[in-house]
Amino acid sequence: MKLTELQIENLYKFTRQHYVYHYDVQTELVDHLANDIEEIWVAQPQLSFEDARDKSFKKFGIFGFMDVIEAKQKQMNKRYWKIILRFVKEWFTMPKLVTTILLFLSIFTLLQITYSEFVILGCLLLAIVFESFYIYKDRKLKKQKTTQKEKIFLLEEMIGQTKGGVISMAFVNVFNIINLTKVEFSSLASYWLLLIAFFTTIVFILFYVTSYIIPQKAEELLQETYPEYKMVKNL
Known part of the structure; x- marks a missing residue:
């Protein structure tokens, strides 16, 4: 199942709420989250979008997106x-x-x-x-x-x-x-x-x-x- 435009927009807001301020970093994370959510739905199609999104986010660990932001800044x-x-x-x-x-x-x-x-x-x-x-x-x-x-x-x-x-x-x-x-x-x-x-x-x-x-x-x-x-x- 593919994500809708509204769900993609929700992911952008979600990354912004988690202190990702730059559009290029947001886009990279949104692409990652979207692909992961679609893979989660293949295994668990009964999950809601929000549950699948939160499950994907937990994979980033206790520091959330901070490691990704730091790596992008260094790059x-x-x-x-x-x-x-x-x-x-x-x-x-x-x-x-x-x-x-x-x-x-x-x-x-x-x-x-x-x-x-x-x-x-x-x-x-x-x-x-x-x-x-x-x-x-x-x-x-x-x-x-x-x-x-x-x-x-x-x-x-x-x-x-x-x-x-x-x-x-x-x-x-x-x-x-x-x-x-x-x-x-x-x-x-x-x-x-x-x-x-x-x-x-x-x-x-x-x-x-x-x-x-x-x-x-x-x-x-x-x-x-x-x-x-x-x-x-x-x-």
Whole structure:
């Protein structure tokens, strides 16, 4: 016996009630539950839909869908970092390589100036303030989507959450280094300055990729990841 459209819709509500918020994870679980319920009905056709659904759910154990959610998050996190690295690699190929070299040389020159560490901290702090505004807008948009019961995909939320995270982490690390070591960057040997300039360049590229490039290409990336994305958003 096949499930009806109303029963499928019930399974979506059921997964949502059990703290599964993302549509792609819901769909994966609904497919699993639907197939399992149909198999249960083959062996026990007298069971109601609700009883068969609950029996299928019990197979997930005491933590319910939590293990599935965690596994999906790890899988999507790996995919997201592959996307980030794909765009970062572009900055080491022509013609963007020229911009990367200029950025590196600018940072290296800046590091040789007295109190350059505070200039870098100031730039990072300014970037955090700037990004906080966009993070606020993203959260407001997410709240609006939740209120309107729009379908949100896991990767879609990751794209919004990562914005500003790279810069915040860099600011904390640089601040801690300055406080703990009490060493001025300008007094360091050239090879240390080259190393710091290299990693700072990577941080700024990561910031630009996660905060601007990926959000701008979000629709394209989501359609690439989820074949059903465009159809679902047009409903």
